[in-house]
Amino acid sequence: MRPLIHPEIADVPLELMLHALADPVRVAIFADIVKQDCSQSCSSFLTVGEKQIPKSTLSQHFKILREAGLIRSERRGVEMHNTSRCAEVDARYPGMLAAIANAHQIQMNAREKTTAKKRSTRR
Amino acid sequence: MRPLIHPEIADVPLELMLHALADPVRVAIFADIVKQDCSQSCSSFLTVGEKQIPKSTLSQHFKILREAGLIRSERRGVEMHNTSRCAEVDARYPGMLAAIANAHQIQMNAREKTTAKKRSTRR
DNA sequence: TCAATAGTTCATATTTCCCGAACTATTGAA
DNA sequence: TTCAATAGTTCGGGAAATATGAACTATTGA
Numbered sequence: 001m002r003p004l005i006h007p008e009i010a011d012v013p014l015e016l017m018l019h020a021l022a023d024p025v026r027v028a029i030f031a032d033i034v035k036q037d038c039s040q041s042c043s044s045f046l047t048v049g050e051k052q053i054p055k056s057t058l059s060q061h062f063k064i065l066r067e068a069g070l071i072r073s074e075r076r077g078v079e080m081h082n083t084s085r086c087a088e089v090d091a092r093y094p095g096m097l098a099a100i101a102n103a104h105q106i107q108m109n110a111r112e113k114t115t116a117k118k119r120s121t122r123r
Numbered sequence: 124m125r126p127l128i129h130p131e132i133a134d135v136p137l138e139l140m141l142h143a144l145a146d147p148v149r150v151a152i153f154a155d156i157v158k159q160d161c162s163q164s165c166s167s168f169l170t171v172g173e174k175q176i177p178k179s180t181l182s183q184h185f186k187i188l189r190e191a192g193l194i195r196s197e198r199r200g201v202e203m204h205n206t207s208r209c210a211e212v213d214a215r216y217p218g219m220l221a222a223i224a225n226a227h228q229i230q231m232n233a234r235e236k237t238t239a240k241k242r243s244t245r246r
Numbered sequence: 247t248c249a250a251t252a253g254t255t256c257a258t259a260t261t262t263c264c265c266g267a268a269c270t271a272t273t274g275a276a
Numbered sequence: 277t278t279c280a281a282t283a284g285t286t287c288g289g290g291a292a293a294t295a296t297g298a299a300c301t302a303t304t305g306a
Contacts, residue, residue, distance in 0.1 A: 001269090001270055001271070001284090001285060001286080002285090002286090010233070013147070013230070014150065014223075014226050014227060014230045015144075015145050015146060015147050015150060018141050018144050018145035018150070018223070019142075019145035019146075021138075021141050021145075022138050022141035022142035022144075022145040023138060023142075024136070024138050027137070027138060027141070041283075041284095042283075042284065043282090043283060043284080053265095054264080054265050054266075055265090055266095055283085055284070055285090056264080056265055056266070056267090056284090056285080056286080056287095057263090057264055057265055058284085059283095059284060059285055059286085060263080060264080060265090060285095062284090063285085075271085075272085075283095075284095077272065077273065077283095078271080078272045078273055078281090078282055078283055078284090079272095079282080079283055079284080080283075080284070092226075092229065093222070093225070093226035093229060094222070094225070095218060095222040095225075096222040096223060096225075096226050098222075099216070099217070099218040099219040099221075099222040099223075100137075100141070100219060100222075102216070102217070102218075102219075103137050103215075103216035103219050104137060106215065106216060107136070107137045110133070124253090124254060124255080124300090124301055124302070125254090125255090164252075164253095165252075165253065166251090166252060166253080177295075177296050177297075178252085178253070178254090178296090178297095179253090179254080179255080179256095179295080179296055179297070179298090180294085180295055180296060181253085182252095182253060182254055182255085183254095183294080183295075183296090185253090186254090198252095198253095198302085198303085200252095200303065200304065201250090201251055201252055201253090201302080201303045201304055201305095202251080202252055202253080202303095203252075203253070
């Protein structure tokens with residue numbers, strides 16, 4: 001099993017970061033890791049929203065976030081300890097990750113509202 | 124020839140916007156349109172950086188930016204008039220596009236420096 | 247009416263992505 | 277130590293998304 005790759009932020013093209021966040025599952029995972037910036041095992045994301053994510057897919061998603069310099073993953077016994085690298089990224093690209101995480105939250109809130117409305121009108 | 128689509132910002136998933144910007148050519152085009160927020164024809168981007176972009180590819184790129192709600196394209200005679208929709212996006216997701224455009228600029232500056240260094244060391 | 251210019255659409259070859267199956271690594275128990 | 281359980285990774289191949297040449301459309305100016 002090859003070692004995990006954690007690139008220097010300076011070596012990550014901006015597009016790679018944006019690509020990593022340009023997926024509903026990954027941006028949700030990332031926003032979650034940022035919010036409660038303590039450990040987060042991979043398997044705690046086997047369901048994201050309503051969706052079930054297969055283990056192998058999840059592993060790929062974490063790899064993409066990792067190699068985009070957005071998170072750091074360390075083994076802690078049998079499971080993984082994932083933390084965000086926000087501070088490092090922020091030093092290079094100020095405010096970007098915060099703005100994206102914030103946007104994600106805004107979108108979630110907007111969705112919450114519309115699904116609540118749908119429920120109340122029996123749709 | 125079917126009419127161009129300009130969705131409401133509220134109808135564009137955040138991921139679609141990020142996806143649109145997660146490409147080196149598109150983020151360069153977008154940053155340029157934002158910077159000098161006057162007209163920018165499509166064909167003014169037939170070369171981006173060092174790269175030659177085929178016309179058909181460029182057309183796809185503009186379509187993706189447009190349908191992600193990031194730009195507005197209007198016909199002006201024989202060519203296209205592209206403007207950013209930053210203000211509208213900003214109303215929903217404050218600061219996000221500015222932070223990304225800024226990040227792109229920072230990356231460009233960093234690259235400028237390293238290529239200058241390479242040139243000076245005869246590489 | 248025609249040629250020139252700017253962009254779009256279509257077809258398809260290529261690339262990327264998803265996910266089941268098999269594998270690896272760590273731990274705790276027998 | 278061996279074994280079972282748990283957490284994650286890797287691999288392979290089918291599905292989906294991209295890139296681009298060729299053909300097309302729309303507008304203008306001669």
